Amino acid sequence: MPYKACIALSRRVPEILLERLREHADIRMPESDAPPDLVSLMREADYALVIPGDRVDRALLDACPRLKMVSTVSAGFDHIDVDACTAWNVRVCNTPGAVVASTADMAFALLLSAARRVVEADAFVRAGRWNKEAAPLFGMDVHHKRMGIIGLGRIGMELAKRARGFDMDVAYHNRRRLSPEEEERLGVRYLNLDTLLEQSDAVMVQVPYGSATHHLIGAPQLARMKPSAVLVNTSRGGVVDDAALAEALRQGRIAAAGLDVTEGEPEVHPELLKLPNVVLTPHSGASTRETHLRMTLEAFDNLLDAIHGEPLRNCVNPAKKEESA
Template identity: 45%
Template sequence: MSEVVVTRTVPEAALAALRDVADVRVCDQDRPLTPEELRAAVRGADGVVTMLHDRIDGEFVEAVGPQLKVVANVAVGYDNIDVPAVTERGVAITNTPGVLTDATADLAFGLLLSVTRRLGEGERLLRSRTPWNFHLGFMLGTGLQGKTLGIVGLGGIGQAVARRARAFGMHIAYSGRRRAAQEVEAELDARHLSQDELLRTADVLSLHCPLNEHTHHLIDGAALARMKPTAIVVNTSRGPVIDEKALAEALKDGRVAGAALDVFENEPEVEPGLLELDNVAIAPHLGSATTETRTAMAELAARNVAAVLTGQPPLTPVTA
């Protein structure tokens, strides 16, 4: 019987699906494995279910052995995988798109509301038992109606965020290497802009692009300098898309108004300058963190493994 290694605990429903086709070993350490631990743990497996913090490259594949058939990443993004190095060795790679779209879009918009309406700041005030009283100038935030949401990467999650923004009366603009389909632009009344124009005109800049050589530090000091001083930056994609030190400095100096962040450049560490600021809403990578969504992600990864091990094509393949 085939053997599958799961690099960190996943919901039981996913394990049950894997056990239908293979013997399953789960790495039960409650932390990411070091590269050495990871390579030792997966040796001899026919399939591996990986997490976004696992580095998957040619050395990993060699350590597993020539019998390896599939690596199923429990994430939409696969910047942790050297796709050419893995696929050229005949190993299938899969990810989990679609099932986390709504959860991530909800979280992005929740963080945006938190920073624009100063919800975290208000909660901290109450929990600190600081005296307060209502008056018309007390803790004024910023409304979203009539403002422009600029989306970098109008894929599935970007579109879901745009739909939520439209319900709040926002205008939609976006940039990306490819234009969205005409029907998507029509549904969202979305304008396609150059990245420079998007930076200059957006009241809220929401990042939904993959992490690659083109998007690493896409939002750096120069990009932040082109934005409105009243603008808000939202990131639920991957942390290294933003230069965190540059963002902290821009926020502190008032060159941008606020940030709403679910992902960080050196997770689980956060740039200390960001933690000192009240105009930053932060969450510990909770974009897909609902019971329903995380279960669906793990189950999709399991179905991908099961398909490959039983001679069928994967449901959601990643190609070089």
């Protein structure tokens, strides 16, 4: 009888979604919705499906010698020790394509909420302060303003599309400048980072986190922004220096901010929590039912690619032969 691969799922998945996987592998998953003991679950597994709350580290890899690949139901992979996986010859795959549109939606929602003071206005009404004598809560127009996107990857490009619907002028900064043809197609223009910060009414941060982007936006960069500007971060905590941001907001050096991610999340800098001009959401850019389904199916596709020996489309640590293919 031919060997059938074993896939360990760190959370329960509706049976209707598992039909494709069961055709090609035996499935192990927890008996309840409680977070499982990953070592016990994955010890005999060839492949694993995990979520951001699951820590894949050297200890887990040591205990799971059969493991060949880990597929995470997320775009980010901070919860996985990729270097250790590479050393153990374990491939790591994520689901970046599924989150693009919904994350761009969230970024624009944060921009509108912060610029138009939506959360403050909601609290104002709920507190019974809305009456004929009440002063209006003036915010900032978003339409016909300039958006500066730091990191024009797939999510950044979706942001640019949405900005055009608001008749915004869109500038961007990337490590690699796009071709003139791509810039014309997207309706964007390139600026160096300092100029983008100085000229933009809305600064949208959408870069991966790493040593090169740690505190990419700190006190010196915030000082370059307009006093009327809004900063939005839907990338990763740590890209923005939250302490410096809180001070800039408190002193009115920028007008407002919208953050879906924070340093050390789920912890939030205490000074940010005190400020009315920052909108905070709990890293929920991809938190829609439709997007979560797409993420799960994309993670399944990653597993099936591995089982069938196909090139891994979303591999963050490809083997040398995959890199050269």
